[in-house]
Amino acid sequence: MGSRAPGDGTVVMRTRMAGELRPSDEGTRVELCGWIASRRDHGGIVFLDLRDASGVVQVVVDPSVAGLEAGHRVRNEWVVRVVGDVRARPDGTVNPELTTGEIEVATEELQVLNEAEPPPFPVDERVEADEVLRLRYRYVDLRRDRMQRNLRLRATVNRAIRGAMDEQGFSEVETPLLIASTPEGARDFVVPSRLQPGSFYALPQSPQLFKQLLMVGGFDRYYQLARCMRDEDLRADRQFEFTQLDAEMSFADGDDVIGVITEAVAAAAEAVTGEAPAPFGRLTWHEAMERYGSDKPDTRFGMELVDLGEVFAATEFRAFQQDAVKGIRVEGAGSGVGAGDAVMSRSQLDALTDRAKKLGAAGLVWMRVGEHGAIDSPVAKFLSEAEQLALVDATGAEPGDLLLLVAGERMLVNRVLGTLRLDLGRPPVTEGGLQFLWVVDFPLFEALDDHGRPIPAHHPFTMPHADDVSLLDSATGEDLLKVRAQAYDLVLNGWELGSGSVRIHRRDVQERIFTLLGISTEDAQARFGFLLDAFRYGAPPHAGFAVGIDRLTAILAGEENIREVIAFPKTQSGLDPLTGAPGPIDPAQLDELGLQIAPRAKTPEPKTP
């Protein structure tokens, strides 16, 4: 129960929480504290809704009673303390909309703890407030149900994750925030050193190197809810600062890591939804690209990519004489038979074609499927009857469907169709349940740079796939891109939740990778020599992972944007409307740090005609 005695000499301001009162409390004297959520002043009687962290209860005040005159004066968001008795509401005045709607508090004492100006936007959520206003007055916004719900949900996620990791024998270890620049690919946030003028710390993009050092240090199983900072442009799913469940384990392979992380993430989902999530799927990277055209497939809906190579193997149509021809089937979006809201107009199809071209495709072929496999398309005349029939057969198209086809280099075709698939079929965040998916066997290198050197897809400490190690020595050029890594991603409803890998723990293998990447021995030594050194002193085989907590929480909360699950986020241009950060600093501070601000290159004046 909420009733407490002071004990330590402090004054207890309240005995109960507003939202927890029930008919069983009838007759109880309660002391409540909170904000006025709403007032309904009838003159001789005033109804106040008192809101605290637990919810709302109706408080009834008779302002004609001596000492209760403030009943007329109080306004929304004033902070008050109420003493009174819980009583059943009179017949016909029960409010089934409120969990406390069967009772009310008959006020005997009304104390104004603090007056308040009218809030810049209503705390009640009937109308959506402008986001910059919400951020500027975040402390008001935080009173609203949505933020209360989301941040408490986030706390539930953190609690469940810590519980699951603890149970699996992981120890939470903190790592430094002021570090040397780490080899992640993002731009560092940088902190000037006062004691070493001209030198800089970097804020961690992740605790990557430290967790590997913890493995060398014999911690065996480490995790941390780690703040990470990356100075890259912001998006709906990206903030400068974000939080990861960061984990690393020794004497373990990729499947061990997948098992552990599955356990923790499923525990978080279950803590929020009340039921265990569906079993996590698993696809190879190659399969994900071929079937969904993405390395983070949204498997809440079908519309999979169909390989039409066989169908057009001997085609006369030049546009389809390519590395790959693939298509997607958009149900009911064709003309005629199945005509309805889903049907796409000619101008919509033109827009789709533009979209495909912007994504790099040479073009987009659309086909409307009619009765008996009849095909209506600008290119129908170039296709044989047999090809048309085989096409309908291969895609499983029904009358009224629309087919979208792209031909060209295979991975380009996959990416273009994968994007169109999302444009046309992706459900809102609140629909389709939770589709967790492991994507495994990522390639070790994602591309070749201008000098023909491979660019690591994950990071340079990623262990190559055991079966592909020999390729590392023999392969050159494009063939290097076939080398698979022991790297894996966790995907939820088309969002990349996180990634991990088995790490290289042997110095000789690591040096071979550096050589391939064109990182010289001196360069490697300068950037992360301490890690290479550590590997000389008995590094265990180890593997790890990191899960984006902001993204996981957003999806569990049914939010499209991670700002909704962050107490004090920044806008897309990296500003905090509440504190005004970032701002200039005192010249004396600059001086102390040995820094000077270079004059910014002015943008050229607009040309006068």
Next chain:
RNA sequence: GGUCCUGUGGUGCAGUUUGGAGUGCACGCCGCCCUGUCAAGGCGGAGGCCGCGGGUUCAAAUCCCGUCAGGACCGCCA
């Protein structure tokens, strides 16, 4: 760096396409009335740099250019 969308009393919108008086709706705010409301109700009232700057025009919230802020996305985030 780029593309698209948005900016109108404290709040949320309409008005911009087709230039013609700051016009309108809802909420909030202030005052008065009101003893069973819960989006309380009734009467009255206050509140505007139409983001900012420039241009076109007899006339600009409206058209043009620039700029600032916000959002979505591309680039970027190995």
